[in-house]
Amino acid sequence: MKRDVDLLILGAGPAGMAAAVAASASGQRIALVDDNPATGGQIWRAGAQAPRYPAAENLRAQLAAAKNVECFTATRVIAQTGAHELLLENPLHSWRIGYTQLILCTGAREVLLPFPGWTLPGVTGAGGLQALIKGGVPVRGERVVVAGSGPLLLASAASAKAAGARIECIAEQASLASLAAFALQLPRWPGKLRQAIELFDRHYQPHSHVVEALGDGRVQAVRIRRGSRLVEIPCDRLACGFGLRANTELAQTLGCAIEAQAVVVDNLQRTSLAGHFAAGECTGIGGNELAQVEGAIAGFAAVGLLAEAQALTARRRHWQRFADLLKRHFALDPELKSLPTADTVLCRCEDVPYGAVAQQASWRQAKLHSRCGMGACQGRVCGTAAEVLLGWPTPTLRAPFVPARVDSLLHAAALSSAAPTAVE
Amino acid sequence: MNADVIIVGAGIIGAACAHGFAERGLDVLLLDDQRGGATAAGMGHLVVMDDNPAELALSHYSLSLWRQWAPLLDEGCAYRNCGTLWLAANEDELAVAEQKSTLLDAEGLGCRMLSASAVHEAEPMLRPGLVGGLHVSGDGIVYAPNVARWLLAQQPQRIRQQHAQVSEVSGNRVRLCSGEWLSAEVVVLATGSARELCPELPIRPKKGHLLITDRYPTRLRHQLVELGYVSSAHSSAGTSVAFNAQPRPTGQILIGSSRQFDSLTPEVEHDVLARMLQRAIDYLPSLAQMNAIRSWTGFRAATPDSLPLLGPHPSQPGLWLALGHEGLGVTTAPATAQLVVNQVCKQPCAIDVTPYLPQRFASAEQPA
Amino acid sequence: MSSAIELHINGQLLRVTPGTSVAAALYLAGDGSSRTAVGGQRRAPLCGMGICQECRVTIDGQRRLACQTPCTAGMQVESQP
Structure with missing residues (x-):
């Protein structure tokens, strides 16, 4: 199964929601995708003991009113199946989604x-x-x-x-x-x-x-x-x-330039790849206010409302200065590199001790010989730690980008009749 | 001279050759560019193959050598004598199984035919309706990258490893990308990408896809291969897929296989992967709902007759070849090492080396 | 808010308020652990946001992340023994 949209937004946190709301005025077909069960991202996470966030409620109401925005929650991107085409999976289905333009609002993870x-x-x-x-x-x-x-x-x-x-x-x-x-x-x-x-x-x-x-x-x-x-x-x-590490891996895998652990964007939130925008924490850790402004700029810019986008640049500068301040004053003390001992588990999926990894020449060698990063988290925890502790760059993604049902990968291509069937 | 022997390529073949030469008291310099080849990408299936007598002789001999190594290997090498279960989906494939059984029996290899119900009992995850199978008991699995590392660690005094890319080979001399020339009594090419250095070699990259699941409580006991693997699926020149599943000691299931001659990019091709997985689900229906965590590709170095090139280069004195193993490099690594080392040392070989000599393609090289 | 949701955690009936994650249900029904690591140690949810995979459990026959799955009525959850 395949469906097409004009604008695909990955991540429904503050940046993604703001992007969808900004872009919705255009009347374009917009899809907003997030792996969490509800919109809001981490900061506005919904749940049994979650407070109500007025800013989130406001954006949710606007999204609900926008008939041209479809939200796909509990939905993961599991592969790139073509230029401007991704494979998505939710607990029931998997399908390909084609897009004309994409806004990456993939947020950040904790280090x-x-x-x-x-x-x-x-x-x-x-x-x-x-x-x-x-x-x-x-x-x-x-x-x-x-x-x-x-x-x-x-x-x-x-x-x-x-x-x-x-x-x-x-x-x-x-x-x-x-x-x-x-x-x-x-x-x-x-x-x-x-x-x-x-x-x-x-x-x-x-x-x-x-x-x-x-x-x-x-x-x-x-x-x-x-x-x-x-x-x-x-x-x-x-x-x-x-602290936080920008989730840049998907952008990197699609071919967007990455610098200093962040997706590179211009003043309209355009990445180095045509038709691909990025906003929020994945372009550098800056907090939810900055993410909202960036998301709105990306949303406006993606649908050609350039004046509206440009009108927000002063606000972005205001919050960008706050982000710079954070980065400066919470920089990690190099002494923290001695936190793990040789027998401290580094890779939790495969129980690989730090000592077995630190002696390897590279992340690739570590994976090949120690099983570090070979488990279900695909190195997102240990690879991020190794980046801090050993200075190894994080690698690009391979399909499936996150653990996915084998069945879902069948939908990566329009097979059906072409598929070789077992001998009857 | 920089060493007695320079080996280009530190995969399982290069490592086994280094180990073999070192055991004879020769000093080895092992060069590798760390791009990773078939050893890092492959399945690690130790399997007797019998498409032709030379393939059978080589794989049989090699498996006997693997069994000598087995008790010595460390846990990271993940050796398991799980056996191979060849699956027959119809009467034609059952006939192939019976032929195979006769052939392996005659070689003195342990195998037995299984009825449909015995197959199901042996592997309850398999779909109902298979008509039977052949169990080959001596086959097994390993984790090849760590076997290569283990082999090199056995002879630390005699084997020097250097991270270097070779840009040119000329007889018993190699040039590194740095421009430096190195020489030895003998240079052994043990890399699947040898065509970059010797364009005249008759090898072509045959791309394959693999996928591995998350860990699950152990559900498979044998390496499973469909008999269509030999009879039809992989004989065509185009892209083909066949069912091949391996129980890793971790509880993961490793799924293969695909073969393509026309693709040189390392990217996973989703249409090929999907066809391969569809085939796997046809045999293991419950696989559909299991989580996959990684897919990747690799290139097998294939020769026109599917037999490796083991012996002196036909026209470059001092240069020896140990390559072109297609999908059987891990299985035949120990035998390859013995045959190459014995030829270099002018000692008799345990099996006839004639079918593997690079010389067999020498006439084809000359334009008419 | 609607009334409580009933589900099973390792065969045990549990009643939770709507919006409760399966990760929380693991705590409400037991010690909160989700799986046994390769080395034999019990593990529990770590990142809470779908990254670390420590909380993967079997939900209605599928392996899913407890932290990103809200409890729904009739759900059968099995932690990894």
Whole structure:
């Protein structure tokens, strides 16, 4: 089965939703695809314990009213089957979708670095804990430690607190000086300042990082290094994320230029590949406000509403400066490269220890000889960690781009009668 | 001289040859460009093949050598003596199975015919309706990239490895892309992409696709191959697919196979992949709902008669060939090494090498 | 909000509020773990957003991600033993 649209938007977070809304005025046939069960992306994730986000509700209402925008949630891109053609899969079907133009709004993933004990149940990403709580994971009365780097730590702790958890510590690897310099700049973005004040927690500890998660079958305590001191904190959960990594792999695989771990775009969010735009975190980590502006610019530009797109460039500049500030002040301390020991599992899918990978010459050799990155996550966790720890570039995708039913790949080509059938 | 022997290509063939020469006390320099060839891409099926007597002799001899290595291999080599189950979907294929059985029996290879119900009992995942099969008990599987690495690790004193791309070969000398010339008593070409260096060699790349599933609780026990594999599917000159499934020790199922002569790009071709998977689902219906996690392609170096080139280059003294194994490089690596090393060392070979000598194509090389 | 959804987790009947993810249901029905790793250790959802594949479980015969699947009525969920 194949269907065609004028504009395909991949990712229904703030950027993708804003792009769809902006483009919808054109009357073009638009498809908005996301692998999550609802629109909103990670930041506006819906769920049993998720708060209501007015900005998301507003965009959802506009999308619902736009008759020319079709939303495909719980839908993954599993292969490229031709120029301007992708193979999609949902829990029931798979089909090819052809497009004239594409906007990549593939967001970002959390950087999850290995440290002893990180495979224990109860250890999650920082954004991961937030997502799980929104989905209804009960944390009431639990002791939670949040660690890693970036503003997501405070947001994650706030979600846990709102769901009844007790925050024991928020360990931020950035130094106090760096955080103070960041805070001093915040008044330029009053909304962000307000947010920071709301989210701030007295357990916030700069220049601190996780060393080890302890527990028997489940996390029971965490060892944190604070400057030169090592402290042990009993806990029921450890949420640990070291910032965000743009999801650039799909763009790279389609042939878009990538620089500094981000999809390269021009002032109209055009990538290096004709007919292909990108917006939001995949063009560089910048937060949801920047993502919305970029999404709207891409949406307008893709349908030829250039004046509307250009009218937004000042706003984008405003939020881009905030993104630059974040990047500067939450840069990872090189000391974090010594987090894993030789026997710490790096590849969780195949249980490959860090030592077996670090001795290899390249990511390719590591895959070939140690099985690292050969499992179901296709190296998205260990490859991202290896990029930080060993400086290896992340590779392009091969079909299926994510684990997909064998059956779905049959629909990659218009076979049916041409297919050789088993001898009757 | 930079070594006694320079080997170009550190795949399973190059590694086995290096190991063989080192065992005879020769110093080996092994050059590889790390682009990855058929060893990295292949299935790792150790299988007796009998399309012609020379193929049978080589694969039979090689499997006996594999069984000598087996107890020594480390866990990463993933050797399993799982056997091959050849599947007959109709009476014609059953007749092929019976012929094959007679042939293998005569060679003293362990095999037995299975009834339809015995096939189903042996592999319940298979669709009902197959008419029978042939179980070949000595066949197995390995993870070839780690076997290559293991072989080289056995002789660390005698084998030097160098990451280098060779740009030119001339008798017993090779030139690296850096411009440097290296020489040895003997140069052995053990790379499927040898045509880049020796355009006169009668080898063509035959592209293949493979796909692997996620880990599942073990469901297959044998390497499964349809008998159509020999009888029809792969004999045509165009693109063909045949059912071939392998139980990896991880619980993953590795699915093949496709053959194409006309495609030189390494990209997965979705129409070919889809045809191959359709064929696999025809045999293993429940595969349809299992998750695939990776697909890839590779190139088999095929000769006109499907037999490898093992021996001296017909017109370049000092240059030896160990290539052109098509899909049987992993199976025949140990035998290849023995036949090449013994020829170089002027020692008798365990089987007649005549059918594999590159000389057999020498006349065809000369324009009339 | 509509009324509770009933589903089975490893054969055990569970009632959850609409919008609950299967990942959350694993916690509500047991220890929250989803699979056994190659080395024998139990594992539980990690990234919460469809990247890490730690939460893959069998849902109505298909292998799917618990963190990206909302509970629906009558669903049969099996974690990997």
